[in-house]
Amino acid sequence: MPNKMRKLAPGATRRYRFPQLGQSGEGAPSEQERFESGYQQGLEQGQDQGYQEGYQQGLTSGLIEGESRGLAQGQARGLAQGLAEGRASFDEAMQPFTRLQQQWESLCRARMLQQKQVLAQLVEQVARRVIQAEFTLNPQQVLSQVEQALATLPTQPEELTIYLSEGDRRRLAELGVTQCAGWPLQQDGALAIGDARLETRAAVIEVNTAERLDACLDKINSALDASLNG
Numbered sequence: 001m002p003n004k005m006r007k008l009a010p011g012a013t014r015r016y017r018f019p020q021l022g023q024s025g026e027g028a029p030s031e032q033e034r035f036e037s038g039y040q041q042g043l044e045q046g047q048d049q050g051y052q053e054g055y056q057q058g059l060t061s062g063l064i065e066g067e068s069r070g071l072a073q074g075q076a077r078g079l080a081q082g083l084a085e086g087r088a089s090f091d092e093a094m095q096p097f098t099r100l101q102q103q104w105e106s107l108c109r110a111r112m113l114q115q116k117q118v119l120a121q122l123v124e125q126v127a128r129r130v131i132q133a134e135f136t137l138n139p140q141q142v143l144s145q146v147e148q149a150l151a152t153l154p155t156q157p158e159e160l161t162i163y164l165s166e167g168d169r170r171r172l173a174e175l176g177v178t179q180c181a182g183w184p185l186q187q188d189g190a191l192a193i194g195d196a197r198l199e200t201r202a203a204v205i206e207v208n209t210a211e212r213l214d215a216c217l218d219k220i221n222s223a224l225d226a227s228l229n230g
Contacts, residue, residue: 116224124217131209135194139171146180146196149205157200165191 135141146162160183164172169187172178178185188197194209 116221120217120221120224123220124213127213127217131213132193135168135209136171139168139175140177142168142172142194142196143177143180145194145207145209146198149196149198149207150181152205153200153203157202159201161186161199163188163191163197163199165189165193165195167193168196 142164146164150160162180162183163186166187166189168191169185172185191197192210194207196207198205198207
C-alpha cells in the first residue's frame with residue numbers, strides 16, 4: 001500500500017519528537033545503558049583478573065612455601081635416614097671388633113683364672129713346705145698347738161692322752177721333752193707333722209695342721225677372686 005503524505009495547511013505546524021539521548025535511531029542503546037554495560041563488563045573483567053592474579057599469586061606462594069617446607073622436611077628425613085643408615089653400617093662394621101673384644105676379654109679372664117690357680121697352688125706348696133720345715137726345725141711349736149687345744153676343754157680332765165706324729169714325738173724326745181702340761185706324749189704313725197690328738201673320757205680333740213692351712217688358703221683364694229672380678 002503506497003504511503004500517503006498528508007500535506008499541512010499553509011501556516012500549520014507539527015510537533016517534532018527528539019530521539020532519546022544517545023540514540024541515533026530506534027533500537028540503539030542509550031548512553032546510560034552503555035555506561036552500565038561497560039561498568040558491568042569492567043567489573044567482571046576486574047573480578048576475573050583479580051581472581052586470576054590472586055590464584056596465580058596464591059599458587060606461587062603456596063609452591064614456594066610448600067617447596068620450603070618440603071625441603072626442610074626432606075632434609076630432616078634425609079638426615080635421620082642418613083644417621084640411621086650410618087649407625088647401622090657402623091654397628092655392622094663394629095661386629096667383628098666386638099666379637100674380637102669379647103674373645104680377648106674371655107682369653108684374658110681365662111689366662112688370669114689360670115694364673116690365679118697356678119698362684120694358689122704355688123702358695124699352697126710353699127706354705128706346706130714352710131710349715132713342715134718349721135715343725136721340723138722347732139718341734140716345740142706342736143706343744144703350743146696342744147696347749148691351745150687344752151685351753152678349749154671346759155674342765156680339767158681326769159685322764160688325758162696326747163698323741164703326736166712319730167717324727168714330732170721323736171724330735172721332742174731328743175730335746176728331752178716327753179710331757180705337755182704334765183701329760184705324757186704318745187706317738188701315732190697316722191698323724192702328719194704338726195698334727196696332734198687329745199683323748200679324754202668325754203671328748204676327742206684333733207689338731208689338724210692341714211685343715212688350718214686350707215682355711216688360710218681359702219682366704220687367699222677369696223682375695224684373688226675379688227681382685228680378678230674387680
